[in-house]
Every structure is written in C-alpha cells, then in structure tokens.
Amino acid sequence: MKAASLMRWETMLAAVLIAGFVVFSILSPYFLSVDTLSDATFNFTERAIVALPLALLIIAGDIDISVAAIIALASVAMGMASAQGAGTGGLVAIGLGTGLLAGCINGALVAIGRVPSIVATIGTMTLFRGAAYAVLGDRVLKDYPDSFAIFGQGYLVGPVSIELALFTLFAILFSVFLHRTRWGRVTFAVGANPVASRYSGIAVNRYRFALFALTGLFSGVAAVLLTSRLGSTRPSIAQGWELEIISMVILGGVSVWGGKGSILGVVLAALVFGLMTFGLGLMNIPGIVLSIFTGLLLILVVAVPALVNRR
Amino acid sequence: MSVAIPRIEGSARRDAVFAALTLALFLAVTFAFPGFATPRSVAGLLDDTAILIMLALGQMLVIMGRGIDLSIAANLALCGMMAALFNRAWPGMGVAPVLALSLIAGGLLGACNGLLVWKLRLPPIVVTLGTMSIYRGAIYLLSRGAWVNENEMSREFLAFPRGEFLGVSVLSWISLAVAAAFVFAMQRSKAARDLYAAGGNPEAANYSGIDPGRMQFLAYTICGAIAGVCGYLWVARFAVAYTDIALGFELSVIAACLIGGVAISGGAGTAAGVVLGCVFIGIIRSSLPLVGISVFWQMFINGAVILVAVLLSARQRQFKRTILEARA
C-alpha cells in the first residue's frame, strides 16, 4: 500500500513542482504575482476535482473514460433546465443529479452487467456525449441566472477562488477517506485482489458500483463549476478532458493495475499539470506541445519503476 | 477433402447472427429508400467505411493479444502529415515512395508501443495514451501548425485512392484486399493461431513456447503499419493534412471491434466479425440523413449499439464447468 517507493514518487513530483515554479518565474515577469497564480488555479481545479474519485476508482481496479462525457451531459441538462427558467439551486441539483445518474449507469453495467469497465465506459462515453450532441446539436446555451456564476467565478476569501477552496476541501476529505477509513482500505484490497477480497467477505461489486456513482457525482460537480465559469454550454464542452484527468491520476502515482496510489500524489500531479498548462500559456506555447510532455511523463511514470525492478 | 475451419468458441454463430442483422438493416433501409441499394450508393458506402475497416482489423490484432492501441488515430495523422510533407517537397517521386514511407513510419511508431509493452511489460492503456499525445504533438512540431492543402498535393498523390476500377474506388479495393487477407490469415496462418493462443491463455502459451509479449509486439507493429498507410489514404481522400485529423477516431475503431465481437479480454475475435461491425456502423451513418435523423444522433446511436453488443457478449462469456454433464 504505502510503500517507500510511493513516497519517493511524491517527493519527485514536489521537486518538479518547485522546479517549474522557479523556471517559470525566471522566464516570465508576470508569473509570480498573486493574481496571476490565482488565475492559474482555474486551469486545473475542475479536472482535479474529478481526478479525486477517479483515483479511487482506478485504485479499485476499474477505469472510467466517460467522465468528460458526463460533464458535457450534466452541463447540457443544466442548460436546458435554465432555459426552462430553473433557478440556481435547481440547476445545481440537476447537474449533480445527472452526474450521479450517469455514474449509476456505469456502475450497473460493470457490477451487474459484468461488462469490463473500459469497454462499458467507452460505450457510455459515446452514449452520453452523443446524447449531448443529439439534444443540442450545434447550438450554444447561454441563458444562466446571474447568481449561478458564483461557483465558477466567485472567490471565497482574497485570491482563493471558490473552485480552489472546494478542491482543497475535497482533497482533504478524499485523503482521509482513502488512507484512514476502512472503506479506503477496502478500496485498496479490491484493487489489489478482488477475488481474495470477495473471499474475505467484502461485497466487491457493491463497492465498485458505489465508486462509479461517486465518480459520476463529482463529474456533475465539475460540470456545475465549469458551466458556471464559462457561463455557457455547448455539447463539445470538456472535450478531451478524460485523457487529461486520467493522466493526472496516473502521473500521481496511481497504478493502472490497481491496489496502489495516494491522494497526495494526485494533488501534486494536478498542481504540476496546472502549472505547466498555465506557464506554457503565459509563454505563448501552444497546448499541443504540452501534450508531448504529458505523454512522455506518462510513459516515464510507469517505465522507470519497471526498469528499476528489472535489476 | 474438407478442411476443418477452426472454430473459436461461439464465434461462428455470433458472426452468422450479426451478418443476418446487418443484412436485415441494409434491407430495411433499402426498403424505405430504394436509392440506398444502387451500385453507386453501395460503392460510396464502401468508400466511407474502407479506412475504418482497415484500422479496425489492425486494432483487432492488438486487442486479441490482450492489448489496446489508443494511439492508432494519432499514428494515422502523423504518417498522413509526413506523407503530405514528403509529397509537397518531392512531388515528382510519385505515390510508391509515399506508400512505402507511410508503411514504414507507421510500423515504427507501432513498434514503439509494442516494445514498451513487451520488454518493459508496461500497461498498454498507459503506453498508448502516452504515445497518442506524443504523436499528436509531433504533428504540430513537424508542420509548425500549418496545414497542407489540396493545391500543395501532387496529382498522383490525390488520384491514387480515387481511381476507379469496376465502379469501385481503389481505396475500397485496398480495404477489400486487406479484409480478405486478414480473413485468410487469421484462419490459416500459424502466427495468427499463436496470437489466439497467446491472448486466450498467456500462461499456457508460455508453457508451449509462445512468448505472449512478442506476439503483442508483432500485433502493435502490424497495426501501426496499417495506420500509417491509412494516414496517406485519409489525407489523399480528404485532400488536406493538419494536426487534428482523425481526432478521436481511435474510439470509433475500438467501438467497431467491440461491436464486431472482439473480446477485450483477448483470444477471441474474427476478421469477418470486425468487417461486419464496420459495415453495420457505416450503414447506420449513411442512412441517418435519409431517415431524417440529424447527424447529431449518430454518436448516441453508436454508443447504444456498443452497449447492446458488449452486454450480449458479456452474457456469453460464462463457460460452465460441467461436472454433472460429463459422461462416465
């Protein structure tokens, strides 16, 4: 579980983070201002909020590629509801509810239908995103109540945005859940050996269902924040986010085989991501170059331990 | 003397049922829109599905070996851009070197995936996620973000896939040839049978002297080579090359494999099934505008078809141990 190697990985991430800070502040005079950094957080908070439950899911041995599609679907649902005149409270309920429902569909496919999670979520990803396109086509929904904007655009205190505060709160909650409670322990067990877990009296399929539902719910949260920040909805919203979110999780040291990982690692990875995206943007380097680094980092994350173990 | 066609458990019946379903769908659409079954229309359908068929067959090899290739579309795009840039720089060299370049480049890109999975035993999903990003980014670096337009492509470059033979485009002929080769090879060649074994039970395969990792390496290399050639064909067919071509197409390819009966757990899948899966998706895509359903429903319907297909397959995957049924 919490092997020494993991601590070393988190240290490495922290080192990369600090190094990145130093490099960017040298390269750009605008970098080290509080306002700039506060703006920077918006680059990753929404994705990182989804990375938290997804980390739990991957540690438990499953995967969910449909998270970005769930965000889109929830956003479209909220947009439609808003067009019908729903208030902020109702919109949040609909966003969260859609996400939860979508997560339950994933959970049902995997836990009851016995469909492997990668296959099920490829299917639901296409289904949910397809539903968003089918409903909205090439329209854009921009009709949101003013009070709705506070989630994505508001500040809690000083430079700390509501999004950042929420992310910090969730990160703490997830960390406590995963590393201190018995359900977190079960998550690791199910990922490390689902059969032995079942033979230890654990209702494995019920846990997996719950984790998918949780991931869906938090995708709904991200949808609320993102839609609130952008003030508009289109079916292509959050396109490509699933890969970035999964990359965040794997970069954070969570093993794709299941049974290993930490929330701290995911948080650090999310920070590294946000830093890189923002820093490169500040230097006018297009995002696609970042994706080369992301790809290389991903492969290094899994290759380095493999090479070390071969000795 | 009859040659026993080897049977992968349940697949022959599944393919037959699916073929019947596809035919039924085709007939249903034709019944409502007689214009759908004209030779011109069918040729167009083949043309639209040709690249998907070839990519799906390559992906099938990878999935059968218990891998997955998410980088297949990025591979295609990168090789397509390479082909376009090569052609822009040396238009007089004709199509043959372009084809060779695409094939080799795609094969090398696929081999990178294969090496990481074989030698380092890295999880295929992470490896191909990584290479997908790297290859996409490489397109940008190669082209500086600029497009290669139709007027920058030589006549032969553009004409090759569009040439017609018996009313069917060269592109379609290529995909038919590839499909036929796959159907033949999957049943007759030793390498393919070894791949089935390696994917079905890697441990037992080891005991029999087959290296499952090496089979995966070969699968990734072949898949990459196909993707490379399809890169040129795509760019030539659509007469444009830029960073984002075929963005997200890997999911359509994987979906076609899943609908076609390839099991994600490895060791099962037929070339015929995959081709049928592609044709099925193609018919749906072509018939939507006819039926008056906006193209925006295409994705949703695809998703529904995938889910139905995998739910049915998951059901089949229960081999009961027959203690009581075994005869004394």
Next chain:
Amino acid sequence: MHPSLLTLTDIRKSFGGVRALESACLELRRGAVTALIGENGAGKSTLVKILSGIYQPDAGEIRFDGTAVRITSPQAARALGIGVVHQECLAFDNLSVAENLFVNSQPTRGGLVKWSELRARATTILRELGADFDADVPAGRLSIAQKHVMQIARALTHESRVLIFDEPTASLSQRECAELFRIVRKLRDAGCALLFISHKFEEIFELADRYAVFRDGVSVSAGQVSDVTSDELISLMVGRPVSQLFPKAEIQPGAELLRVEHLCRAGEFEDVSFALRGGEIVGLYGLVGAGRTELAQVLFGINAASSGSFTLAAGTAGVALVPEDRQGQGAVLPFSVAANIALPNLATLAPRGWCSGARESALARQWIDRLGIKAQGPEQPVHHLSGGNQQKVVIAKWLARNPGVLILDEPTKGIDVGAKAAVHAVTSEFARAGGAVLMISSDLPEIIGMSDRVLVMRRGKVRGHFTRAQATSESLLRAASDA
C-alpha cells in the same frame, strides 16, 4: 547405449530466498516407468518445470543419452524428445481440442497450418486414448477431467523418448485411468523412459518399475518398486513414522451447528445433505472436480444455491472459508500480515470507520504468536512469506472472527511438513473449543488422520459416508472414483 536415457545430478534451484531443490538426483531408464514420490513442496513440480524447459537450474547437470544438455525452453525440451503433462490445467478455452493439442507445433507448410492433417492426427490420438469427446469441440466446454485427458493427448502428439506425467490421474475415472495405464505400458514397452508423479500408492505399485523419493528438495532414495513397501515409502517421504503426524484428540461432539438439506447448484453439485456438530472435524474427500470446492463456496456465500437449503444454528457466528488457492483467493499478497488479518475484521477493528494501525498490529501480533507465523513483523508483506506461513495468515484472519463453522479447502496443499502439523494442531484446537470443521482434502493420510467422519463426493453427489473406523484408503478411493 546407456541404460539411462536421462539423468539429473545435484540439481539446485532457488526462487528468491526459497530453496526449492537442494540436491536433486534422478535417473530415468529406457523402457521403465519411474515413480517420483514426495510430499507437497518436496520439489517435484519444480523438477518437472526444469525438465520441460520452463525453469533453468541454478546448478547441477542434466545428461540426455549420455550427453550433457541444457534445456533452455519448452521448444528445446520438445526438440530433445521430452514430453510433459503438467499438473496445472493449461487449456486454451477459446480454441478447439485439435488446436489445443498442437499449439505452437502445428503441421505447417510455408507458415500456413495444414488443418486436415492436424485434425486427422488429433482424432487418431484421442481415439487411442479412448477420449469421449471430439477434436472439434471448443476446449472451454470440456470438464476438468476431459481437459486433463486433452493435456495427455497433447503430450503424445510428438515422438517423445521421455514422457513426464505430473499427477495425471487426479481427476480421471477408473476407465480413463485404465486407458492411460495401457498407453503408459505401451510406451514403456516401446523403449520410452517415463516419469510418473503420483500420490496414490496403489497406482505406483501397479504401474511403476522404479521409484525415487524426494523430501524437502533433496533426493533421499531410489530403487526398484518391487524392493519396497508403501509404509517404507511414506517414511522416506516424511522422514518420520506416520503415526506422529496427526495428533488426533478425542472430542465429544456438541450441538448441531450447520444443517445442509438437499443442496443443489446447477451444473456443480446436487442433493447434498449432511450436518456438522460442534467439536467435529468432518473430512470431505473426492477427486479433483467432484464438486467439493463448489459446495464450500455456496456454504460460505460466494455463490447461491439453485435449490435446497442450509441453516446455521441460532447464535452461531457464521461460516468461514480458507480457500484452496492461497495466493489468488486466500491472501492479498501485496498487503502486510496485519492488513490481511484485518481485512475480514474491519467491522470490529474500525467500528466507526477509523482504521487504527496500532489495533491492527496488536491483533496481528497476537496471531503471529498463537500460530507461530514466521514473519519479520506485522508489517511484512505477505508475499515475502513461505507458503506455510501464508496459509497461517489466511487461517488467522478467519479465526480472529470466531466463526462457528470453519471450512478448510486443501489447507496443507503445497506447504512444508512443519507448517502442516501446525495447521492440523490449530484445526484440532478450534474443534476442541466447540467449533465445527469441514475439511476438504485430496490427501488420504490427512483425511483419515484428522477426521471424525468422512464424506466422499463424486461427480457432484455425496457417494459415501464413513465413520472414523470405516475410513480407509481403499474404501475412500473406491467411493471417490468410478468403481
């Protein structure tokens, strides 16, 4: 021409820190069947894997027909003329039987498989073996016994001069056994050297010409079968007289704790009825594939029965199962000893959800002492422990829950003699404290030594019910196989 076709001298093999073979010697003569005898964990399977090219020995020499050889891969073994029937079920469920027989050794021309020839040869071999299934059947549809026959057929697909059978009769019926023996004799008479690993002494004395005994990775004895008795063989295997092994205490049975009535699960077992009383150890014997593990899974709650019922007496704390596959089902190998023991006990260790490392360590230490688990501490990952100690951890985690009924599925398979004795001692202590034990085992001496009563299953049904006095090797074996 050497009388010995294959000789192994001083073979040594270690895995990590565990010494599987210390100084193994073996001599296989032409035209003779040699029986390799030894307890679970004595090194027999390791030796087989070395001979089949899957493992390489750390030291020692192998001579084939007088020449020193190195068997570097399964291909090399086959090229030398060594054929192996492994103990594990190595079937490709997704391929037909005919294909299974010729995996990686298909008749080919130019890289293409010659299907008609493949199928013809497969049909011939299957007929020779008297198999009751066709070459075209997908292997996934075969029963375990049939898959084993298929594996034997695979070993016969190429000309072998040395044939190795690793526990081949574990799941065969009487008739299938007779066919196998006939083939073995035919091969022997044709000049092959045959190695036969078996736990069943009747088979050894019926079939083998020579014997070799292994104990703890070392060859302790070899010779002619006609010169030795089964008691002498057992003593050689175990290193001490048999009676010392199973400290059986007489316990008065208490109240009925579990009643099973006409329990069925479609395709696996049917019409099973019996009762367990506190203080009893009931043995459940049968060949591989008889349905015992499936029964245990239903009683534990992994699977549901299709009809019939089983009831626990009121106030009983439930059914615990120590499963057959220690590493796959019993323990979470990357977890520590403490985490493994805690896993089924989280409700009591963390009643309001908060895990406490201190409490888990304390519990683990308690059991490390009680069961004599050899580990560096509660935090050591279980995959570093030996098989016997891993098994103790699995038992500990359930004993910590204080169940009413304890089901053990092959509890001493593959563990050393010392740990075996410890497991038996714990089981007896559990019964003495009032619990009921259902012990599934394929090890006749163990079943006979430990049980108060023995149930025998064959092909999904209970075929025999024996008291301690009635349970002998012959009576149990006869009930378990087709008479």
